[in-house]
Amino acid sequence: MMTKQDMTAREVALTALDRIRRQGAYSNLQLNQLLSKHHLNDSDRRLATRIVYGTLQHQLTLEYWLQPFVKGKRLDSWVETLLLTALYQYHYLERVPDWAVTDETIEIAKHWGNPGIRKFVTGVLHAVLRRGFPDFDQVQDPEERLAVQYSIPRWLVHELGAQYGRAQAAQILKAVNDPARLVVRVNTAVTDLATVKAGLHAAGIEYQESRVVPNALVITKGEILDSPLFATGQITVQDESAMLAVDSMAVQPGDRVLDACAAPGGKTVQIAERLDPTAGGRVDALDIHQHKARLIQKNARRMQVDDRVVAHTLDARRVDEEFADESFDKILVDAPCSGIGLLRRKPEIRYTKKLADSQNLHQIQGSILNAVAPKVKKGGIITYSTCTILQQENEQTVQEFLAAHSDFRLLTTKTSRNLKDDRALATLTILPSDYGSDGFFISSLQRIL
Structure with a gap:
């Protein structure tokens, strides 16, 4: 595959x-690296970004549509990717004319390949425009049809159907292909909601108030990361569902809190905002990697709460090495998980995760809970949360912990906005189809002995 010194938006997208x-590269890192190297204008940066995330998000659908036009031929990976990007643009980018997509795709094939590749790509594109896309109804198996339609691997379609029922699973599958929203949380340690609103208004940034959690704003227009509000730590980017874990903890100013799986520190600083160091309030934040522990402390400095945050390079399963029993009023275990609740934000993970990953993570989650359990005071609460919606990492992990720890009981998880208070379960699961936020799970485990 040839490369060029100065790439167009579509070439940047194709390369990424x-x-x-x-290679299984991370989408955000790969795209950011290329965007920083090739100086595109704002509209081209947005186009490259949309093509990358959109093609990943709809990859199985696009492959299904492409298959009849390539008739099982073995294609170089970049040629197949190029054709998938063209199909994505034809179908999903309504403001981009088909002729523009066709012309530039053929031009890329010409420059990056040989005359044979250019001719092949030209023929495929013309055939697609002439014949249109194959219908999903041609797929007879219901689970396979959903997998193709929503670009979700069949194992995950099956799991969601088994756990939530086919109707709700279909709503989840549809929701994870909606655009991810950009949400900011107001840092109440240094400012308030009204001041931030005024600052956003002055900067021409448009927003809506969150329905999910207080002191959060959904950004609808404008570049928030370039604003002084972000640079000075008055706001931070965090999904609404992720805010709910700390929202449910009812942290008090003098609490000693352990954030057992903390990096990059979004929930650590959210906890810290509620603490008063003069009253003894402090949060100890753990990560197994030193550079991530440094990132937590850096985040705390930007948010102006580093006087109540202590970051440790420590595996949460080895807390005995650092902390005495009954050291903490509250513990947050935002556990390593499959991340299935984040599919709209991290589209490639839908193709890399397997059911076995979820089962292996369940074991790790249990071992972390077992390790930290003695560290919470009697009457204190362990908040166990994940950013997945698979029950083997959520309800199953909680129930196994309770079965092994008679000194704990499960409380009903409460939030400031009383979300889903009519539910039957004590735990709280936020589905991507509920509020337009990420999928998330929260449980509250109180030590009673």
Whole structure:
């Protein structure tokens, strides 16, 4: 595959996507690296970004549509990726004319390949425009049809159907292909909601108030990361569902809190905002990697709460090495998980995760809970949360912990906005189809002995 010194938006997208699909590179890191290297204007940066995330998000659908036009031919990976990006643009980018997509895709094939590749790509694109896309109804198996339609691997379609029922699973599958929203949380340690609203208004940034959690704003227009509000730590980017874990903890100013799986520190600083160091309030934040522990402390400095945050390079399963029993009023275990609740924000993970990953993570989650359990005071609460919606990492992990720890009981998880208070379960699961936020799970485990 040839490369060019100065790439167009579509070439940047193609380069990023081919590395992601071939090498398993992280989409955000790969795209950011290329955007910083090739100086595109704002509209081209947005186009490259949309093509990368959109093609990843709809990859199985696009492959289904492409298959009849390539008739099982073995394609170079970059050629297949190029064709998938063209199909994505034809179908999903209504403001981009088909002729523009066709012309530039053929031009890329010409420059990056040979005359044979250019001719092949030209023929495929013209055939697609002439014949249109294959219908999903041609797929007879219901689970396979959903997998193709929503670009979700069949194992996950099956799991969601088994756990939530086919109707709710279909709503979840549809929701994870909606655009991810940009949400900011107001840092109440240094400012308030009204002041932030005024600052956003002055900067021409448009927003809506969150329905999910207080002191959060959904940004609808404008570049928030360039604003002084972000630079000075008055706001931070965090999904509404992720805010709910700390929202449910009812942290008090003098609490000693352990954030057992903390990096990059979003929930650590959210906890810290509620603490008063003069009253003894402090949060100890753990991560197994030193550079991530440094990132937690850096985040705390930006948010102006580093006087009540102590970051440790420590595996949460080895807390005995650092902390005495009954050291903490509250513990947050925002556990390593499959991340299935984040599919709209991290589209490539839908293709890399397997059911076995979820089962292995369940074991790790249990071992972390077992390790930290003695560290919470009697009457204190362990908040166990994940950013997945698979029950083997959520309800199953909680129930196994309770079965092994008669000194704990499960409380009903409460939030400031009383979300889903009519539910039957004590735990709280936020589905991507509930509020337009990420999928998330929260449980509250109180030590009673």
